[in-house]
Amino acid sequence: MNRLGKILFCSVAIILIILGIYRRINIYLSDIPLWWDEICLAESITNQSLFAVFKGLFGTQKCPILFVFITNIITKIFGINTFSFRFIPLIAGIGTFFTGFYVSKKLFQNKLTILLFLSFIAFCIPLVYYSSEFKPYSSDVFILLLLIFLYDKLDFNKISVKQSILYGLLALIICQFSFPAMFCITAIFITKMIENKKIYFKAIFPIFGVIFSGLYSMWLFRNIMDFEIHCEEVWQTGLLEFSFNSFNKMLTEFFEYININYNYGIWFLIAGTIIFIVQKNKYAICMFICFIIACIASLLHVYPLTGRIMLYMTPVFAFFILKPIDIEINNGNIKDNIINAVRMILLSVIICLSFQPGNILDKESYAINTFSFQYRKEEKQLYLNFLKEYKPYQKIFYNAKSSSYLNYYVNIEKDFKEIKLPDFINEIPESGEQYYNILSDAIKDKIDFLFVDINLNEEQLAEIKKICKDNNAKLDIYSSMDRLTIYKLNYD
Numbered sequence: 361m362n363r364l365g366k367i368l369f370c371s372v373a374i375i376l377i378i379l380g381i382y383r384r385i386n387i388y389l390s391d392i393p394l395w396w397d398e399i400c401l402a403e404s405i406t407n408q409s410l411f412a413v414f415k416g417l418f419g420t421q422k423c424p425i426l427f428v429f430i431t432n433i434i435t436k437i438f439g440i441n442t443f444s445f446r447f448i449p450l451i452a453g454i455g456t457f458f459t460g461f462y463v464s465k466k467l468f469q470n471k472l473t474i475l476l477f478l479s480f481i482a483f484c485i486p487l488v489y490y491s492s493e494f495k496p497y498s499s500d501v502f503i504l505l506l507l508i509f510l511y512d513k514l515d516f517n518k519i520s521v522k523q524s525i526l527y528g529l530l531a532l533i534i535c536q537f538s539f540p541a542m543f544c545i546t547a548i549f550i551t552k553m554i555e556n557k558k559i560y561f562k563a564i565f566p567i568f569g570v571i572f573s574g575l576y577s578m579w580l581f582r583n584i585m586d587f588e589i590h591c592e593e594v595w596q597t598g599l600l601e602f603s604f605n606s607f608n609k610m611l612t613e614f615f616e617y618i619n620i621n622y623n624y625g626i627w628f629l630i631a632g633t634i635i636f637i638v639q640k641n642k643y644a645i646c647m648f649i650c651f652i653i654a655c656i657a658s659l660l661h662v663y664p665l666t667g668r669i670m671l672y673m674t675p676v677f678a679f680f681i682l683k684p685i686d687i688e689i690n691n692g693n694i695k696d697n698i699i700n701a702v703r704m705i706l707l708s709v710i711i712c713l714s715f716q717p718g719n720i721l722d723k724e725s726y727a728i729n730t731f732s733f734q735y736r737k738e739e740k741q742l743y744l745n746f747l748k749e750y751k752p753y754q755k756i757f758y759n760a761k762s763s764s765y766l767n768y769y770v771n772i773e774k775d776f777k778e779i780k781l782p783d784f785i786n787e788i789p790e791s792g793e794q795y796y797n798i799l800s801d802a803i804k805d806k807i808d809f810l811f812v813d814i815n816l817n818e819e820q821l822a823e824i825k826k827i828c829k830d831n832n833a834k835l836d837i838y839s840s841m842d843r844l845t846i847y848k849l850n851y852d
Contacts, residue, residue: 365471434447456481799824802849
């Protein structure tokens with residue numbers, strides 16, 4: 361590549377990285393209110409000691425212990441706020457550009473392919489969004505790319521016993537910061553063994569380190585965090601079955617999740633996989649083995665493979681999808697160069713048309729989980745208005761999901777600091793005999809109360825209204841949004 365070409369390549373690469381970082385920082389600085397999942401995870405930190413997270417997390421939240429622990433340290437230094445909670449995901453999202461850039465240089469020969477990969481990282485909606493959400497998905501992506509980037513640092517031929525022990529300890533630590541890192545670390549060792557043709561004695565220590573970290577992670581999943589039950593109940597769609605349809609469904613849903621047309625993307629993915637294997641590219645083979653291990657874990661119902669929990673595979677899919685257009689055009693033959701250039705342009709156009717990025721000028725285009733950023737601000741304001749208008753003689757009932765919002769807003773958010781809630785706030789179970797007893801007693805005693813609910817289904821609402829009707833009471837909507845409704849009890 362001539363001097364002008366290098367300058368042009370570096371300029372475009374820097375522009376893409378700046379735009380991607382700008383989008384992430386812009387959303388981060390918008391101070392968008394936490395949504396329910398984030399608030400539940402935040403409750404494991406708020407009003408807790410520094411080491412309390414090692415005893416387990418609040419509710420049904422499942423998150424790497426060190427991710428929560430380091431966030432806890434950040435909140436102790438900078439205070440409990442959305443910026444502290446989302447700091448690690450932001451740094452990981454920014455770091456993804458640099459680790460991704462260096463890994464792409466190991467995988468691609470053509471500079472245009474590298475630029476297409478950077479543009480994908482910059483504007484892929486889930487990657488942008490989860491760089492500003494208090495969940496570990498953004499750090500999962502960063503750590504996977506970092507491990508691939510460090511692949512060459514692990515040399516079994518020159519490794520000492522001290523180094524092997526150190527690698528084992530690092531593997532243990534990393535697996536407690538990112539669950540999927542266990543798959544990548546295991547893939548690295550397998551690839552190294554394939555590359556070296558035999559197992560070196562000095563590599564036994566790091567291998568045992570990986571096995572130990574894996575077993576320890578599994579112990580955390582299934583005991584401290586009851587991961588097996590959670591996986592079955594919440595992430596059932598991410599557990600593969602031994603059938604082609606199940607595997608194909610997983611791929612279809614993931615392509616849709618990362619906004620790539622499946623009909624085009626799947627063929628590029630297959631072609632890229634074949635090319636990498638034929639070329640015996642060790643980095644690509646390592647990532648391929650990582651994906652195979654993740655599929656096996658899903659088949660065994662150990663770790664789901666779907667949606668945001670599978671986000672760490674996003675750059676891997678991008679590498680393989682882009683590989684077919686990675687055509688070298690500097691072979692000295694003008695005719696071949698022209699043919700290859702046309703082929704690359706046509707394939708690039710197809711990939712660009714199949715990819716649906718977020719709008720760099722529209723922050724809302726990066727909102728995920730159905731709820732827009734503006735909606736979440738309005739939801740917070742609805743809570744604020746409700747609490748400000750609260751009367752001392754009113755009793756507040758709420759369900760389990762509402763309790764997380766109420767506790768977080770009243771105890772943490774600066775806008776709610778002046779609001780004092782009474783001691784007689786009651787949490788209502790989601791169902792069961794106790795559910796009816798609490799409401800029936802309150803209605804029979806003609807207690808003036810507000811019922812705060814999130815996602816109240818038709819059956820639950822009908823049950824509550826029946827109790828009211830039997831006691832000459834009426835449940836009116838005090839204030840309502842699509843996802844949050846506050847009901848007020850009135851008596852005839």
